Amino acid sequence: MTINLILEITNLEFSYKKEDPILYNLNLKLKEGEIFSIHGSSGSGKSTILRLIAGFEKQSKGIIKINNKIVSDKNNFIPTEKRNIGLVFQDKNLFPHLNIKNNIKFGIINHPNSSIIVEDLINLFGLKKLENKYPHELSGGEQQRVAIARSLAPSPKLLLLDEPFNGLDETLKNELQDEMMKIFLEKKQTIIIVTHNYNESKFFLSKISELRSGRLQLVDL
Amino acid sequence: MKVFRKKTISFWNILPIIVLILFLAPIIFIFTSLFSNFNDNWNHLYNYVLIEYISNSIYLILGISFLTLIIGTGTAWVVTNYNFYGKNILESILILPLAIPPYILAYTFTGLFDLNGTINIILRNIFIFDSNFILFNNIRNIYGAIVVFSFTLYPYVYIISRTAFLSQSISLIEAGRTLGLSKFQVFHKLSIPLIRPAVIAGLSLVIMEALSDFGAVEHFSIVTFTTGIFRTWYGMYDLKTAMQLSSLLLLFITFFILLEKYSRGNQIYSKPGGSSNRYKMKKISGLKSLFAFSFCIFPVLIGFILPMIQLIFWSINYNLSFFDKKFIQIAFNTILISLLAGLICSFIALLINFSLRLKKTKLKIYINSFFSIGYALPGLILAIGILKFFSTIDDLFSNFILTGSIFGLLIAYLIKSYALANSSFEYGFTNISSGIDDSAKILKSSGWNLLRRIHFPLLKTSFLTSFLLVFTEVVKELPATLILRPFNFDTLAVSTYIYAAEERMYQAATPAIAIVIVGLIPIIFLSKMIQNSKVSK
Numbered sequence: 001m002t003i004n005l006i007l008e009i010t011n012l013e014f015s016y017k018k019e020d021p022i023l024y025n026l027n028l029k030l031k032e033g034e035i036f037s038i039h040g041s042s043g044s045g046k047s048t049i050l051r052l053i054a055g056f057e058k059q060s061k062g063i064i065k066i067n068n069k070i071v072s073d074k075n076n077f078i079p080t081e082k083r084n085i086g087l088v089f090q091d092k093n094l095f096p097h098l099n100i101k102n103n104i105k106f107g108i109i110n111h112p113n114s115s116i117i118v119e120d121l122i123n124l125f126g127l128k129k130l131e132n133k134y135p136h137e138l139s140g141g142e143q144q145r146v147a148i149a150r151s152l153a154p155s156p157k158l159l160l161l162d163e164p165f166n167g168l169d170e171t172l173k174n175e176l177q178d179e180m181m182k183i184f185l186e187k188k189q190t191i192i193i194v195t196h197n198y199n200e201s202k203f204f205l206s207k208i209s210e211l212r213s214g215r216l217q218l219v220d221l
Numbered sequence: 222m223k224v225f226r227k228k229t230i231s232f233w234n235i236l237p238i239i240v241l242i243l244f245l246a247p248i249i250f251i252f253t254s255l256f257s258n259f260n261d262n263w264n265h266l267y268n269y270v271l272i273e274y275i276s277n278s279i280y281l282i283l284g285i286s287f288l289t290l291i292i293g294t295g296t297a298w299v300v301t302n303y304n305f306y307g308k309n310i311l312e313s314i315l316i317l318p319l320a321i322p323p324y325i326l327a328y329t330f331t332g333l334f335d336l337n338g339t340i341n342i343i344l345r346n347i348f349i350f351d352s353n354f355i356l357f358n359n360i361r362n363i364y365g366a367i368v369v370f371s372f373t374l375y376p377y378v379y380i381i382s383r384t385a386f387l388s389q390s391i392s393l394i395e396a397g398r399t400l401g402l403s404k405f406q407v408f409h410k411l412s413i414p415l416i417r418p419a420v421i422a423g424l425s426l427v428i429m430e431a432l433s434d435f436g437a438v439e440h441f442s443i444v445t446f447t448t449g450i451f452r453t454w455y456g457m458y459d460l461k462t463a464m465q466l467s468s469l470l471l472l473f474i475t476f477f478i479l480l481e482k483y484s485r486g487n488q489i490y491s492k493p494g495g496s497s498n499r500y501k502m503k504k505i506s507g508l509k510s511l512f513a514f515s516f517c518i519f520p521v522l523i524g525f526i527l528p529m530i531q532l533i534f535w536s537i538n539y540n541l542s543f544f545d546k547k548f549i550q551i552a553f554n555t556i557l558i559s560l561l562a563g564l565i566c567s568f569i570a571l572l573i574n575f576s577l578r579l580k581k582t583k584l585k586i587y588i589n590s591f592f593s594i595g596y597a598l599p600g601l602i603l604a605i606g607i608l609k610f611f612s613t614i615d616d617l618f619s620n621f622i623l624t625g626s627i628f629g630l631l632i633a634y635l636i637k638s639y640a641l642a643n644s645s646f647e648y649g650f651t652n653i654s655s656g657i658d659d660s661a662k663i664l665k666s667s668g669w670n671l672l673r674r675i676h677f678p679l680l681k682t683s684f685l686t687s688f689l690l691v692f693t694e695v696v697k698e699l700p701a702t703l704i705l706r707p708f709n710f711d712t713l714a715v716s717t718y719i720y721a722a723e724e725r726m727y728q729a730a731t732p733a734i735a736i737v738i739v740g741l742i743p744i745i746f747l748s749k750m751i752q753n754s755k756v757s758k
Contacts, residue, residue: 056659080662087663093656097678106674107664154664 005068006030006158006190007053012062014045014052021060022048024214030158033188037201039219040211046194047090049211050160053192054087055080067157086151086159090166092143094135100146101131107154121149124183141172148180152187159184161193165200177203233576233668237588240569244592244636247606250613251471254464262453262462274446274466277363278473281438281445282428284367285374289427292371292520293378294420298412299517301386304502305510311517313748316376318524320740322697322714324436325733326373327366328721329528331440332535334360339531361441369437372524374427380747381423385416418484425481429474433599435700436718446470447601447700454605454704464609467602478597529737535730548731555696555712555735558627562634563692567684569635570642574650575672578658593643595636600701603633607705629705634695641690649683650676689742696739 012026022045030036040046051057053064055071055078063073066085071078094103104121108114122131125145135143144164151159164180165173181204184191195201201208209216259267300312318326333339336358344350360368389412397407435447446466454463505513573592577585611623623629653676661667661675677684699714706715713732720729 054659054663056662079667080659081665081667085663087659089656089660091654091656093654093660095657095660095675106661106666150664 004032006032006034006066007192008063008065008068009053010063010065012052012059012064014048014057014059022214023052023059026062026214026216028216030190030192032190035184035191035193035204035206037193037195037204037206037208038211038216039196039198039201039208042196044211045214046211047162050087050162050192050194053158053160054085055083084154084157086154086156088144088147088151088159088161088164090163092135092147094143094146094150096135099132099134100127100138103135103146104150104153106150111154117153121153125149125179141168141176144168144176145179152183152189157190159189159191161191161195163195164193165195165197233572233579234582234585236576237573237585240573240592241588243632244595244639246610247603247632247636248471248598250609251464251467251602251606254461255468257461259465260459260462262457262459263465266449266453266462266466270444270449273444274449277443277445278432280363281367281370281431281443284364285370285427285431286424288367288371289375289378290420290424292375293423294382294413294416296375296517296520297379297382297386298408299513301383302502303513304504305506305513307514307518311514311521314521314525315379315517316744316747317521317741318373319376319747320737320744321373321525321528322436322699322736322740323370323373323430323434324440324699324721325532325717325736326524326528327369327437327440328717328726328729328733329531330360330365330369332531332726333527334365339534363441363443366438366441366443368523369441370427370431370434372520374430375520375524377426377430378420378423381419382416385419386412389415422481422484425477425484429477429481429597432470432474432477433597433601435599435601435703436721440721446473447599450601450605451700460605460609463605467599467605470599471602474597474599478594481597529734532730532734532737535727536734538727551711551713551716551732552735554710555714558630558634558702558712559692559695561627562631562638562695563688565631566635566638566642566691567645567687570639570646570687571677571680571684572672574643574646575676578650578676579668589643593640596638596640598636600633600637600698601704603636604629604701604704607632625707627707627710630702630707633701633705634691634698637698637701638691638694641694642687645683645687645690646680649680653679686746689746693739693743696736 007028007030009026009028012023013021014023015021026049028036038046038049048057052059052072053066058072058077061074064071066083069078070076071083095106098106101118101122104127105114105118108117111117122128125148127142127145127149130138130142130146135146138146148161148164165176168176177200183189184204191204191206193201193204193206198208208219210219296311296315300308300315331338334341359365393415394407394411397411402410432445433447435451438445439448439451446469450463450466450470453459453466573585573589577589607629608624611626611629615621615624657675657679658671661671666674696712697714699718702712702715703718706712711719713736717729717732717736720726720732
């Protein structure tokens, strides 16, 4: 029986223009429902790994496969919008001109059941009272809920989280982590989480790795 | 399974190239005329008037540069460094003369200062002078033109100098003082050299505007390149020689375009690092305050207040049928063509900037900055280039009749006004974080979908600004409209020109006032920006 790999990265190398590579010989395999976290100091290239998987950057060497399909190698490059992944940014990047409901609906506007999906997510994330508000009217924690709900709406095979709890106070962070954990487990969501906080990784019961000198090393805590 | 990347020709990469061809065609047609034979008309121009064209242009450049430099930097220095009675209002209204195109100021100057002009009559009546008394003699000469251009174009130097003065840091000035420089030495050894690149950029804009002008020099009967080109084409029906003359003027203009670009590149000198706290403004009162007020109000009085009073006086006293049928038709034509040009130019600028946003290639960046020099091309030259371009297409494809259609006008306006539209969108796009685009792409939105659902709604203000700026510019544009307009299609600018050319100044007043009122729209925008820059400082 073949294992259904959601993500497979082989011998990945990346450098910005003519600078020295910041990622070398990077390998990673992720099965369905797995949660994998990446740690590293700032500037170590951990967010770059997410950008490469998302298709915002192109690696200089190596292969990236999503759901057993090559999305990026020497000859092929599938653009971001066709990779069926979700990404929650550190800055949330909610669309300022759309209310919460329409922000969540953005990626599934042509889906026949878009209204039902949005309604479910709004209820799941406790956003019912906020659905007609605009992003600038929300607190940091509320914005983060919306950002995660929006990324889950198109049912991505793989969800990438870039420092998702950054800037939130401890109480709010713990609350949000609890909620997210329940939702992720319920949806059997495959996730890569980039964070500088080991507690967050431990909380999500994830495989933990450290990005050191451009290479990923598994950490046993 | 391998998925191969499709290498399709994207609309977003092709669009800038198509627009580039549209921009280049008239210019190429003008320059190719230099490689054809020079006929008898050219020989006549070369032997008898070309030297006069060149010398008049040089006199104009020197005179206008001198006056605008004094008015522009002088007023900027006073309002930036001194606090006096009326300073806050003056700071904003000093740019009002920009609303009056040089040709309208020239017409009102004739009415105000000519032999039997309003000022001479008022002086005779007040002081009961003899009817032969004349304070202002003939102003329809090169000196009159220098005054007219200087008092309508000095705001270019004022705006740019004021920004540069504001950005000079106190620490630098204080360093000068600690090194033993007096206040005056600080001014002329530090402040002035620091803003020199900015001032040269402002002066280059003024010179390009003056060299491109047709209406004012024509009204003052001064022979320059533009009047020569117009007469050669309109009087002698010799398009080829007109194009050859245009090539020479274009070379002149190119020099100033390069000078302006180079000076802008060096404006960094006027933005020294470190503390940007400025000197506290010095409060002045009494005679000093009166002098500062008079010095700053004088250019506004000459460049805006008096001409407006003259226009209103003419309009009310001599043209009571303000909204007659003809005026309404002309106003409708103007609004229609300006509306079309405003929309088309803004859409093209939006699409090209979006194409740059999608993928910034060196080629696209060069092409976009090339488009922005269109503002410097004289309308007359553009019109002649487009005319030749269209007549060539008409000859090649007998089914086409582009010459004399509205398309020529629209292309000329697009080339002339693209820089205005582009600057609005460039600014707008910088305010949208690239993370927003990334989020949209992750959610399967790209290309037109991304533009329609994300960028366009977020750029509504930029679109409106761009539209208004282009609209205003088109309302004021005279030479291109005069030559390229379809038969019997008059606009406010054309109608003002025709009335003024027939010395029917009273009839010219009504469309002229309408042009100035429309011209005030971007001035109000600019004024707000000036106020904001002061607040942010």
